[in-house]
């Protein structure tokens with residue numbers, strides 16, 4: 400991602416995405432094809448365990464015609480490398496709360512000489528294209544999650560780390576860390592409120608400002624606050640909600 404030495408540049412807008420908790424590739428293909436701009440397979444709190452399973456889920460997202468990200472279970476190079484080897488377009492890395500941790504995440508997403516990702520071009524049997532290192536380094540997105548007090552305090556420095564392409568907030572963890580509920584966190588519109596601080600840090604460098612929403616109201620609030628990559632809905636919650644609505648409608652007749 401182009402850096403501009405501290406000038407405010409247009410933030411990269413990735414639109415609205417689907418959060419994937421399901422491990423069924425057919426469900427994921429159907430849900431991701433519903434008009435979202437991207438989908439993110441959640442290895443941390445969703446069902447996906449990584450490895451072969453993720454390859455299938457990522458392929459299902461790709462078959463729906465949108466980019467696939469993986470939220471890895473933790474900031475560990477082997478998890479990041481495996482998600483990218485499985486074909487992910489980028490990773491969302493949870494609980495990054497220092498410059499050192501952001502550097503480690505960014506390094507794990509890039510091959511040498513920029514980073515430390517290991518090159519193992521043997522996945523074509525799984526249908527994953529062999530990466531061309533320089534191109535893969537340019538194309539991959541490393542999105543680090545700020546969802547702790549330490550992370551929020553360091554957000555300007557985290558956003559300045561070379562190879563960090565965006566900051567993504569987790570409102571559940573962040574609100575817990577700040578002693579608020581999610582509604583309280585999202586309602587804080589102050590100049591130095593958490594949302595503004597994150598968006599400002601991203602805008603200063605043209606980075607993606609991402610957030611998990613999970614409901615249309617939260618999407619609207621986060622969009623208004625300036626976020627440019629918003630996880631709108633969780634696939635399994637969406638199915639459960641639709642099932643509830645269908646059952647209620649059927650019973651009402």
Ligand code: 3PY
Nearest residue numbers: 569570571572573611
């Ligand atoms: C959070 O809100 O803490 C998240 O990580 C979203 O899944």
Ligand code: MG
Nearest residue numbers: 546569571572
């Ligand atoms: Mg979280």
